[in-house]
Amino acid sequence: MTTLRSHSRSHPGEGRGAGLPGSGGPGGCCQAPGDSRGPPWHPGFYPLVSTPPPCREGLSPGCCPPPVGRPLGQSCAPAPRHGQRVQGPSVLWRTPTLLAWRADVLVMTPWFAPIVWDGVFDSTVLDAQFRNTTIGLSVFAIKKYVVFLELFLQTAERYFMVGHRVTYYVFTDRPADVPSVPLAEGRQLVVLEVRNYARWQEVSMHRMEMISNFSRQRFLREVDYLVCVDVDMKFSDQVGVEILSPLFGTLHPGFFRAPCESFTYERRPQSQAYIPRDEGDFYYAGGFFGGSVAEVLRLTSACHQAMVVNQANGIEAVWHDESHLNRYFVYHKPTKVLSPEYLWDEQMLQRPPFLKRLRYVAVPKNHAEIRH
Ligand SMILES: CC(=O)N[C@H]1[C@@H](OP(=O)(O)OP(=O)(O)OC[C@H]2O[C@@H](n3ccc(=O)[nH]c3=O)[C@H](O)[C@@H]2O)O[C@H](CO)[C@H](O)[C@@H]1O
Numbered sequence: 001m002t003t004l005r006s007h008s009r010s011h012p013g014e015g016r017g018a019g020l021p022g023s024g025g026p027g028g029c030c031q032a033p034g035d036s037r038g039p040p041w042h043p044g045f046y047p048l049v050s051t052p053p054p055c056r057e058g059l060s061p062g063c064c065p066p067p068v069g070r071p072l073g074q075s076c077a078p079a080p081r082h083g084q085r086v087q088g089p090s091v092l093w094r095t096p097t098l099l100a101w102r103a104d105v106l107v108m109t110p111w112f113a114p115i116v117w118d119g120v121f122d123s124t125v126l127d128a129q130f131r132n133t134t135i136g137l138s139v140f141a142i143k144k145y146v147v148f149l150e151l152f153l154q155t156a157e158r159y160f161m162v163g164h165r166v167t168y169y170v171f172t173d174r175p176a177d178v179p180s181v182p183l184a185e186g187r188q189l190v191v192l193e194v195r196n197y198a199r200w201q202e203v204s205m206h207r208m209e210m211i212s213n214f215s216r217q218r219f220l221r222e223v224d225y226l227v228c229v230d231v232d233m234k235f236s237d238q239v240g241v242e243i244l245s246p247l248f249g250t251l252h253p254g255f256f257r258a259p260c261e262s263f264t265y266e267r268r269p270q271s272q273a274y275i276p277r278d279e280g281d282f283y284y285a286g287g288f289f290g291g292s293v294a295e296v297l298r299l300t301s302a303c304h305q306a307m308v309v310n311q312a313n314g315i316e317a318v319w320h321d322e323s324h325l326n327r328y329f330v331y332h333k334p335t336k337v338l339s340p341e342y343l344w345d346e347q348m349l350q351r352p353p354f355l356k357r358l359r360y361v362a363v364p365k366n367h368a369e370i371r372h
């Protein structure tokens, strides 16, 4: 049984080790065709302390790692000792040290967006920065998926944006089945009654339309940021304001160390979700994205429009809304990228040592039973 996918799809980063550094797998986008020297450099996973392979002219820049070098300098702050806590104007902060960050994973995209891993941020600083922020958490529980709500909400109360103002937006066709979970101060739950669709793929895809409509109608006025997630998941560690940025996506846990040619992007040119073979940076998961409401409105409207055109042409993207999301992110680069700490599946994937925390994880489900 899979929990991230309805039917089998290989996860190239797992099992056979295909394409992992040292596995002798196929060359990534950074290698010219036929160049079999050394391991490929995979988006999402390469050591920052080694020398990357040369990038070849004419290859997709997004697939190549940025030049890697030493830290550029020391902090300009007046010299408290390493790690010493100092009283700033409004907050206790930990003096940054340029040598203490993560050296085992990519922490910056080639377009200079942070990739969020444990150890690269200080919640104390960020919590103060975002203290007047209201965050909407959008989740769909249509038909039988209402069974996931209780655990989802309970764990969100424990781990999601603790100490901040939060509005849960629960889209459902079964309002009577929304469980009443006690909420902490500053947090509220809004039930939005919406229609259902016969096929699970349609339910999943129409989330883009509904998020877009409700963003325009009310989210723009009610919250600053919107976080859009799958419901068949639970929080198992802190997910805080470190994720917030105008536009963010999450690395799909099955592909973050896979060569880009194995990404399951939509490859049919007649589809609105089409991504040519030599384009694309990362493979993003459909189950965790967000940003400012204005940016989420742009993203969801664009994806919905693309799906309307596809439907008129009798074509459905290979991974539904996820394919459209991936296309959107190729041409509208996210300003922050969340590591697979923010979307993991313990049943399907073996946890690598550099994944220090699992913050949002799949709840096992029987696909056939829950979707019909
Ligand atoms: C973790 C992750 O990245 N998940 C993505 C993945 O599939 P999944 O296999 O995780 O899809 P899924 O079954 O969780 O469906 C996506 C979501 O749609 C909602 N839902 C679906 C069916 C239904 O009857 N009722 C209902 O409420 C629910 O919120 C669910 O979590 O690929 C899908 C498209 O193929 C979506 O892009 C998902 O976001």
Ligand SMILES: [Mn+2]
Binding pocket: 003, 004, 230, 231, 232, 287
């Ligand atoms: Mn899911």
